[in-house]
């Protein structure tokens with residue numbers, strides 16, 4: 001395998017953001033897949049330059065300063081999960097300093113730039129290869145909801161079957177980051193503590209429990225809602241990411257959508273290599289993005305308007321054959337409640353797609369439900385796979 005890497009100028013891979021939540025999942029996956037056997041890793045830190053690098057380090061055993069442009073410039077590839085602020089600060093300086101290496105990034109900052117490709121190779125390898133052939137250098141991971149959705153139902157897009165799609169998402173706390181997960185659990189704990197004595201008493205009245213839970217939710221301290229701003233435990237939040245306001249035209253971001261909802265349409269089309277703006281050429285994708293009290297799996301209910309009435313069995317076969325991670329779940333109660341949940345999927349590479357059925361509107365209307373681990377396929381995995389593609393280019 002060593003020979004595979006020699007077409008790169010070298011194999012020095014700078015890793016930034018490796019100890020964060022996304023970064024830790026990334027490092028675990030790289031370790032599991034033997035990626036460190038193929039690269040010379042250099043670990044960077046924004047907070048602990050000079051500290052000890054993690055066990056995967058080889059020659060460079062101390063942490064480099066992640067803001068040191070000269071040190072970063074030595075890398076053939078920089079793989080960052082440090083976040084958008086870091087990208088905004090460092091990436092322009094690095095390019096301005098003449099760095100021509102490959103930049104692989106989990107943050108959304110550069111995603112929609114013309115010179116950036118949103119990487120999800122099981123879905124868009126031809127788009128990636130085409131960009132590579134043209135000298136592309138910027139490889140950005142997609143929005144977690146979009147990546148997980150396309151890993152599940154990408155087959156329908158590849159077959160040109162989708163006239164439009166609408167998604168209703170059920171997004172986990174982890175999408176906001178580690179502090180959001182902690183806050184969710186703290187809220188659950190607070191609510192449980194409030195009614196624990198009543199729960200322990202089988203004769204207690206459920207409506208009294210409900211009343212006390214609601215009273216507690218409505219009086220959570222500011223400290224218990226620092227990240228979400230409102231209660232999430234036992235509730236939901238029907239808005240994710242920024243408010244884009246009301247655009248005047250459908251061509252503009254806005255139109256009353258949240259930024260997360262805008263990403264659904266813009267990124268799906270960009271990943272598929274069919275343009276990213278709102279206009280007549282792209283496949284309309286729109287819906288509602290909702291935060292729920294799950295830990296790290298995003299789920300979504302999808303409605304497709306197909307271009308033609310394809311038999312359900314053919315659709316199931318097409319989806320099942322698309323990639324090695326997608327699993328069609330039979331549309332039964334038993335299979336759905338067992339295999340099509342965040343608890344079943346968390347920590348796995350599986351992307352189950354179930355509840356597949358034709359809808360009452362007609363044979364060309366398809367319903368589906370899919371779940372994905374938003375830290376794996378939603379964040380880390382497309383990045384490490386892009387590194388592999390570069391190593392083998």
Ligand SMILES: NC(=O)C1=CN([C@@H]2O[C@H](COP(=O)(O)OP(=O)(O)OC[C@H]3O[C@@H](n4cnc5c(N)ncnc54)[C@H](OP(=O)(O)O)[C@@H]3O)[C@@H](O)[C@H]2O)C=CC1
Nearest residue numbers: 017019020021022045046047083084106107174175177379
């Ligand atoms: N969370 C998500 O679901 C997704 C996130 N992303 C992108 O990835 C970026 C990183 O997200 P995420 O991994 O959640 O961010 P984290 O907050 O977990 O980590 C980001 C950085 O914070 C620093 N840090 C400070 N304190 C700690 C600590 N106690 N433990 C670990 N790291 C610490 C680390 O930098 P240092 O070592 O230099 O101090 C770390 O690399 C996001 O900003 C986003 O752009 C993309 C897709 C999904």
Ligand SMILES: N[C@@H](CC(=O)OP(=O)(O)O)C(=O)O
Nearest residue numbers: 107108142143144171175176
């Ligand atoms: N916005 C997603 C997380 C994510 O992937 O964000 P981004 O598109 O900025 O990478 C969420 O909150 O669930």
